[in-house]
Amino acid sequence: MAFEAFFDGPDNYVNKFDFYEQGGSPSLLKEFIETIEKQKNEIEEINISWYLYNNKHLHDYLKKLSEEGVLVNIVTIPLEGYDSSKPQLLKDLATGKQQKEKVTKYSLAKEIFGEMYKSVEYPNFNLYFFPHLYVRSKYINKFSRGALPYSLHVKSAYIKKKTGYILLLSSSNLAVRDLVKYESMICIQDETNYEDQFKSFYNDLISNSINIKDYDKSYNTSCNTFDFIDYKSTHSSFIIAPFYHNSANILGDSLSKQIVSAKERIIICGQHLAAFDYQFNATHHSTIKKNEKRRGILGAIIDMANNGLSVTCLSQTFSPTANEEKRFENIKFRRPANTSNFQQFYAQFALTKNSEYFVNENLHSKFIIIDNKLIYCTYNFTPTQFTYLDKVNIPEFKKMPELSYKGIHCEVGMHIVIENKYILELFEKNVDLIKSRSETIQVK
Numbered sequence: 001m002a003f004e005a006f007f008d009g010p011d012n013y014v015n016k017f018d019f020y021e022q023g024g025s026p027s028l029l030k031e032f033i034e035t036i037e038k039q040k041n042e043i044e045e046i047n048i049s050w051y052l053y054n055n056k057h058l059h060d061y062l063k064k065l066s067e068e069g070v071l072v073n074i075v076t077i078p079l080e081g082y083d084s085s086k087p088q089l090l091k092d093l094a095t096g097k098q099q100k101e102k103v104t105k106y107s108l109a110k111e112i113f114g115e116m117y118k119s120v121e122y123p124n125f126n127l128y129f130f131p132h133l134y135v136r137s138k139y140i141n142k143f144s145r146g147a148l149p150y151s152l153h154v155k156s157a158y159i160k161k162k163t164g165y166i167l168l169l170s171s172s173n174l175a176v177r178d179l180v181k182y183e184s185m186i187c188i189q190d191e192t193n194y195e196d197q198f199k200s201f202y203n204d205l206i207s208n209s210i211n212i213k214d215y216d217k218s219y220n221t222s223c224n225t226f227d228f229i230d231y232k233s234t235h236s237s238f239i240i241a242p243f244y245h246n247s248a249n250i251l252g253d254s255l256s257k258q259i260v261s262a263k264e265r266i267i268i269c270g271q272h273l274a275a276f277d278y279q280f281n282a283t284h285h286s287t288i289k290k291n292e293k294r295r296g297i298l299g300a301i302i303d304m305a306n307n308g309l310s311v312t313c314l315s316q317t318f319s320p321t322a323n324e325e326k327r328f329e330n331i332k333f334r335r336p337a338n339t340s341n342f343q344q345f346y347a348q349f350a351l352t353k354n355s356e357y358f359v360n361e362n363l364h365s366k367f368i369i370i371d372n373k374l375i376y377c378t379y380n381f382t383p384t385q386f387t388y389l390d391k392v393n394i395p396e397f398k399k400m401p402e403l404s405y406k407g408i409h410c411e412v413g414m415h416i417v418i419e420n421k422y423i424l425e426l427f428e429k430n431v432d433l434i435k436s437r438s439e440t441i442q443v444k
Contacts, residue, residue: 005426006031009182019088023055024178028185045160047202049075052175054109066124075128077150082106105177128209136409138394152412154378158198164190171365181364193236224407237416242408252386259300265310267369270381273315276345278383284392298345305352316363321347334361357444379413
């Protein structure tokens with residue numbers, strides 16, 4: 001089929017608190033591998049950009065393909081960005097056996113990276129680091145994984161066949177030492193209007209990345225500025241990256257325009273819903289002359305709800321406003337680190353009439369449905385994803401005075417637009433499933 005969609009979630013497993021050798025989305029890993037396996041004799045090249053790459057089951061499969069002549073290129077973040085806290089025991093989903101030694105995301109990635117750094121056995125297998133850091137405020141708290149956050153948050157693959165291509169986008173990192181959450185994955189094969197943009201993106205990403213065999217820790221703080229590459233979005237897809245100038249700013253405007261074009265309904269599903277009434281720091285941008293407050297994509301959603309459209313919100317995190325704390329005092333929500341934008345959005349959204357809002361702590365999938373159009377995303381709906389700053393200069397951080405930053409603030413992310421009845425129905429069913437779960441809380 002030209003379009004396919006796959007889903008995973010805690011309901012598919014006996015114990016949702018188990019950590020699996022097969023990663024945080026075993027079902028999606030299986031579908032990912034099977035998609036390749038079905039056509040492996042036609043495949044010439046596999047390009048993967050995955051925020052976290054520590055899944056040995058996936059790694060061993062890709063090594064095997066490289067030995068059979070397929071060129072494999074993996075782009076991920078440097079080891080420093082992997083979480084080394086809270087080690088856990090892993091269970092093999094196939095056998096039910098539990099390992100005896102606890103592991104972290106860091107220790108698992110270190111094993112894979114160590115192998116690839118030393119190995120000369122896999123000439124068709126390239127592992128790259130995209131070491132770009134992104135930050136825009138001197139008041140940032142110390143990041144949980146490394147000193148500063150890495151911008152490569154995308155989870156996608158572009159697979160070149162002898163004739164045609166396969167494109168995969170996922171909400172899941174497939175990372176080991178992640179709990180299973182409600183995730184999704186889209187597969188597109190041989191459709192027009194998608195390939196050229198993703199082919200160019202992977203060329204641009206790899207050319208701005210560093211092969212693991214050439215990598216040195218000193219790159220962490222010196223690779224934050226890029227030569228800008230000409231880039232144009234299309235109706236079918238949109239990609240943001242620090243080397244695509246202003247791309248994140250344009251993304252926010254583009255999404256808002258699509259939202260206000262809705263005629264009947266909007267469904268937005270994401271880990272975080274916070275892209276609302278946020279400040280744009282003009283001192284960090286070359287062309288904007290004054291500080292600008294943006295309503296954001298959630299401002300556009302509120303406007304449409306006020307216009308009478310049916311609006312449904314689903315998120316993993318939630319932070320009640322002060323005057324609603326008592327209403328939710330017996331409910332333990334997974335709260336975001338920065339609550340201000342979340343609370344501002346909810347305060348206004350709660351006043352709209354034809355709308356509903358559900359919270360499920362296991363939700364990680366990210367998409368927007370506008371009428372009969374699906375916008376499938378790899379990014380969260382927070383101000384960070386829609387802010388591009390090309391002249392950030394922070395000589396010293398308040399809580400980390402030993403660190404400084406100079407460079408471009410922009411995450412790497414993407415979305416694709418699908419207008420296909422079959423795919424839309426699958427996502428509608430997934431929304432209904434999440435809304436029906438016992439742990440789902442309707443806050444509006």
